[in-house]
Amino acid sequence: MNKPFATTLDVGSSLANHTGSWRTERPVYVDRMPPCNQACPAGENTQDWLYHAEEGNYRTAWESIVRDNPFPAIMGRACYHPCETSCNRGSLDAAVNIHAVERFLGDRAIALGWNIASSEERSGKKVLVVGAGPSGLSAAYHLTLLGHEVTVVEAGAAPGGMMRFGIPAYRLPRTIIDAEIARIVALGVTIRLNEPVEDIPALLEREGFDAAFVAIGAHLAKRVDIPAPDAGKILDAIGVLRELETGESMPRIGRRVIVYGGGNTALDVARSVRRLGEEAIVVYRRTRDKMPAHEFEVSEALEEGVQFHWLRTVTHMTGESITVEKMTLGPDGFPRGTGEYETIEGDALILALGQNVDTHVLDSIPGVEHSADGVVKVGPNMMTGHKGIFAGGDMVPSERTLTVAIGHGKKAARNIDAYLRGIPYVPKVKPALASFERLNTWYYSDAGKTVQPVLEDVRRRSTFEEVVGGLDETNALFEARRCLSCGNCFECDNCFGVCPDNAVIKLPDSAAIERSDSAGSPHSAPFAIDYDYCKGCGVCAAECPCGAIEMVPEEI
């Protein structure tokens, strides 16, 4: 067509002009490590299951949790949720109530009878797990999923370990423990109760096990020498909690019970004493802010009428009272005696000063080493000095919490699996942290945290009913949707919209498609940059709410 000069130009003819050549930096989609995932001792992909929960796909969300942790309903109640402590939303308004959503999913799974399918492929290998606590059960669960045949032997009369004998029922109802352990049994794990193991190598030999995971916990109460000439009643916290769980009737401990210690166990036992209708007084050698117990334990204990005497050490006990020495904190944060004494009325003393590992079962195994307090030495693969015998949970060096123990079980299972297959276990490379500074928080709606219902005080002083209630579907979904999706695309279309050059492409909506940037590094965002036209202005990266786009210098 013969067109007059500059009167008519063909539609879209500017597409011939590849403005991508102007670029000095290129936007690249990235996946980053969300702080919640990073903080989870059990290695849950928290952000992933919140993502599915946001859409109302609760089953998918739950399946994501149990890939890493077989106890969502227990976790949602008894985990100290380091995920929430590290949650970036905490710097915006309040952390996402992650544990409440997890509890909602866990309870829903129990109510609807959701089960986990094991892989069809069996390895033919047999693994012994010693101890049916959180770590042992977690290891048994993961090893079964990996195709091995697992037998758990437990000295006690019921499985669950510290979940059952260390955490009081008002924090973790027993029906919940039973339901989540039953699911592991249904998967094909054999649990043998009332069977203390004396000689692990002999048992391995006798029953043809290929490897063992030992997780017997730390149950021996640490003691201090407190003179009690008038035969004052001195008990240990773990013993009291176990007695409460297994005893035929509630034990009569005393009228005014003094608990000595400042950890979570001290508060668990003090709060339990309150529920038996007695007075409970906690004596701790340092100040409230120095207590190792979690803040919520202290505030809930105060609400329930537990009394506290901070900066005191117990020196002496009679049948009616204890003598304490007043302390001050030195500049190093450690308490020092003042030489001043006072008496506190009380007729029983419960020591909650920590626990040691009962190592006698390990002493006979060649190669297994432990420190003076019984903590067992393991390598980075969690194997002890004895080939094929692994150890985890409270008995190895770590923070002694439920979730850490469950994480040990998973880690040990993966290493045992690698050991049985004769290949090294190579953990996945972790991406860089998705920090708060990388977010563009403008785009997130203002939404405060959903508060869980709490049992009224009077019932907390007389019953072992669960204190903290759960969320219903409406507020669990609301809470899940408060997730900022730090560091990983959640498909808000901002990059697609804000590009002045139409240089962002939507990829087909299918999870099956492997997405990667031009350098071949994979990402989860269902978008791609059209580098023919992208000028590298960086608006997409600046306006990405969750920091899932990075500007990378071009090689010129």
Place this chain on the structure above:
Amino acid sequence: MNVEAKETMNVEAGQKIKFYQTGTLTVGNRLLDEDLRTVQASEERSNAITSGHRACQGCGEALGARYALDAAMRAANGKIIAVNATGCLEVFSTPYPETSWTLPWLHSLFGNAASVASGVAAALRRLGKADIRVVAQGGDGGTTDIGFACLSGMFERNDDVLYLCYDNQGYMNTGVQRSSATPPTARTATTPAVGTAPGNIFGTGKDVPRIAMAHGIPYVATASVADLHDLERKVTNAMQVRGARYIHILVPCPLGWGTVTNATIRVARLATESGLFPLFEAEHGEIVASSPIRRAVPVEDYLKIQSRFAHLFRPTRDDAHLAALQAIADKNIQRYNLLRNDHGNDARKEAA
């Protein structure tokens, strides 16, 4: 009812819950129904101005033009004729022999876009093609200075044209000269930062949205590239009525304002959040709505990321002029009632 069926029902029930994590602030949201997302979130958007144009990196005008025209295209079922004044938008979109426009597009002179658009509207009326709508567009130079007489005539005759002014506060295409939309104290090539009152002087310039309102035309609005939902809603509103309509859109210019190229939307957002660029709507000369500030900031936050205002901070802080600029923002906040707490982004309200 079996458990799986119950589960499905609950998923459906879940859809009724209205809190969507990023609410209506992002371009799209996978949890929202498609019709609640923006036009820009759709792969079906018309891309009225397509790739390969020669706008600078991070150009606010290229973005604003696509936002506004794509929304207008959707509202008019794709039947739009656009008339363009001379300016950056015209120059970077149509260097011979290329065009970035994917809709019928005309350019005549710098000052006559409103008149040409009036003519196109008259021709369509004569041809009986009421379904084809006319949009005129220009920068602030072509609108508030050079094309002002033609614009006022179009308003006064109430011609059936939507006029879109992309305001980047200066003649950026020709090398950043001052226009009647340049704010006080801004450094341009013609208002250098020298003397006792550096940059553009106070008391000059025009508030063209309010002048448009004074014509009593059916619809006047201000909009910003920083609030896409609001911009698209206003364009859609404007397309529902016939007669002369005017939308004044703030489109930051990284080159002329001296911002980094990725700050285009951020600086536009700060203009609104500081109160310097109020977002409002007017019908027949009366204000009918304004957008409240969500996270209020002092004008300083907006000014200090632009090198055209650098002389207010360096070598010494110019408190007098900063206070005078803050006074302009404060007056806007009062006039348009911008500091009220009903911005609709509160999730509790959304869920209620």
